[in-house]
Amino acid sequence: MQTEEIRLRPARPEDQIIIRRLVCQARLNPFDLHWSRFQVIEAGEQVVGVGQIRHHGDGTRELASLVVDPAWRGRGLGSILVRALMAQEPGPxxxxxxxxLEGFYQRFGFQRISGQEMPPRFRWIDRMARLFGRSWIVMRWVP
Ligand SMILES: CC(C)(COP(=O)(O)OP(=O)(O)OC[C@H]1O[C@@H](n2cnc3c(N)ncnc32)[C@H](O)[C@@H]1OP(=O)(O)O)[C@@H](O)C(=O)NCCC(=O)NCCS
Structure with a gap:
């Protein structure tokens, strides 16, 4: 059982490598991972969780790249990151x-949305996911 102190903080430039490593290990989208948009969780000296808000050109905001190191999952760290990222955005x-993961995100008020409710960028992603047979869904939080 790890006893390191757990701390949430905005990412720093030196976190870029671990952000990329965690995101790639989890096989999430490896693009658009600039450290300046990330919040990270440290256990002792080690970054064990990351997540960001992407700001898209069409004005939409996306909670993305949420990863907790496998050894640290199931202890509430992912939830801490989601709440922190939500708190820094006015929404949607x-x-x-x-x-x-629908149930996990529902806990924070996200709801699955249909194609008609999606901004064009997310409708396109949804179409691509269907095309490639992926079971991805799009969710939205409106405060
Ligand atoms: C999703 C993730 C960030 C959650 O981090 P975490 O620190 O374990 O989250 P918490 O401890 O706050 O919450 C755990 C809950 O997440 C849910 N959960 C996590 N992974 C899940 C999965 N693959 N399927 C279903 N539920 C899952 C569980 O319901 C668990 O519920 P419990 O609290 O009743 O046990 C982590 O599992 C992870 O890094 N997964 C790989 C990357 C990923 O898929 N990220 C999401 C991209 S959209």
Whole structure:
């Protein structure tokens, strides 16, 4: 059982490598990972969780790149990151996730939306996911 102190903080430039590593290991979208948009969780000296808000050119905001190191999952760190990222945005916030995570994000007020409710960018992602047989869904949080 780890006893390191857990701390949430905005990312710093030196976190870029671990952000990329965690996101790639989790096989999430490896693009658009600039450290300046991330919040991270440290356990002792080690970054064990990351997540960001992407600001898209069409004005939409996306909660993305949420990853907790496998050794640290199931202890509430992912929830801390989601709440922190939501707190820094006025909303609405969108996200794209695998279907099995719908319940996890519902806890924070995100709701799955249909194609008609999606901004064009997310409708396109949704179409591509269907085309490639992926079970991804789009969710939205409106404060
Ligand atoms: C999703 C993730 C960030 C959650 O982090 P975490 O620190 O374990 O989250 P918490 O401890 O706050 O919450 C755990 C809850 O997440 C849910 N959960 C996590 N992964 C899940 C999965 N693959 N399927 C279903 N539920 C899952 C569980 O319901 C668990 O519920 P419990 O609290 O009743 O046990 C983490 O599992 C992860 O890094 N996954 C790989 C990357 C990923 O899929 N990220 C999401 C991209 S949209």
């Amino acid at each position: 916030l969108y996200l794209v996730c695998r279907r099995e």
